[in-house]
Amino acid sequence: MTHHLGQASSMSDHSITVDLLRIVQTYLKPCRSRSPGVAEVLEKLDFHLTYSQLELDIKPSVPIDKEALLDQSITAITDKALQPIAKQLEQARNKLTWRIDNGLFYAEQANVGESYRSGNMHSELIGPEGCVFRDESFRLGLFILAPTTLYRDHNHTAPELYINLTGPCGWRFSPKDWQDFNAGSLLWNPSGLTHATRTYQQPMLSIYSWTKDIKSQCSVIPMDDWSGIERQLTNEKSQNL
Numbered sequence: 001m002t003h004h005l006g007q008a009s010s011m012s013d014h015s016i017t018v019d020l021l022r023i024v025q026t027y028l029k030p031c032r033s034r035s036p037g038v039a040e041v042l043e044k045l046d047f048h049l050t051y052s053q054l055e056l057d058i059k060p061s062v063p064i065d066k067e068a069l070l071d072q073s074i075t076a077i078t079d080k081a082l083q084p085i086a087k088q089l090e091q092a093r094n095k096l097t098w099r100i101d102n103g104l105f106y107a108e109q110a111n112v113g114e115s116y117r118s119g120n121m122h123s124e125l126i127g128p129e130g131c132v133f134r135d136e137s138f139r140l141g142l143f144i145l146a147p148t149t150l151y152r153d154h155n156h157t158a159p160e161l162y163i164n165l166t167g168p169c170g171w172r173f174s175p176k177d178w179q180d181f182n183a184g185s186l187l188w189n190p191s192g193l194t195h196a197t198r199t200y201q202q203p204m205l206s207i208y209s210w211t212k213d214i215k216s217q218c219s220v221i222p223m224d225d226w227s228g229i230e231r232q233l234t235n236e237k238s239q240n241l
């Protein structure tokens with residue numbers, strides 16, 4: 001079930017989303033040297049914010065059972081430097097189209113696991129379909145993982161930048177061990193690098209970007225510790241209810 005958040009977007013609705021992208025651009029400008037990918041993302045943002053036409057046929061919506069997660073995720077942005085993004089995201093919340101990845105990025109039978117299936121949501125702002133700015137070769141959006149979720153090991157041809165707005169959350173990059181990253185961390189996944197993510201008591205809310213090969217599918221890479229991690233996360237969840 002989806003909650004439709006009003007009529008198709010108007011120009012003024014879009015200006016709220018465009019302002020969000022401008023705030024992200026301002027945040028990223030001093031970060032060029034902190035991670036590969038930032039310069040490319042900034043170049044694309046500059047281009048769209050300067051030259052692109054707005055797409056006006058967007059119908060804002062959020063899956064009904066994810067409304068609380070969305071609010072919880074925005075509230076979980078507590079880092080001081082990220083407050084301008086958090087405040088604008090509060091404004092933009094009902095102007096965006098929020099979707100669950102249910103085979104959008106993976107083959108339908110891919111073994112992504114129940115915790116990911118029921119715990120993910122995203123809103124794409126720049127990309128090939130249903131975005132404020134259309135781009136056939138670049139994606140940028142917001143990605144949410146519910147608390148105590150394992151996003152199993154996977155890879156994709158598209159190189160990927162994550163700007164984490166909440167934290168800490170755990171990441172591992174094959175063949176390395178789990179490592180925690182705080183809000184404000186930038187993570188670059190080069191083409192084909194296997195990576196996994198797990199969340200703790202806070203949801204993960206991040207800005208993601210795919211800088212090329214954006215139509216490539218994701219592949220799940222089997223690991224033998226998934227069920228143990230997912231059991232542990234389920235226990236943590238029940239302890240905190």
Ligand SMILES: [Fe+2]
Binds near residue numbers: 156160189195
């Ligand atoms: Fe990824």
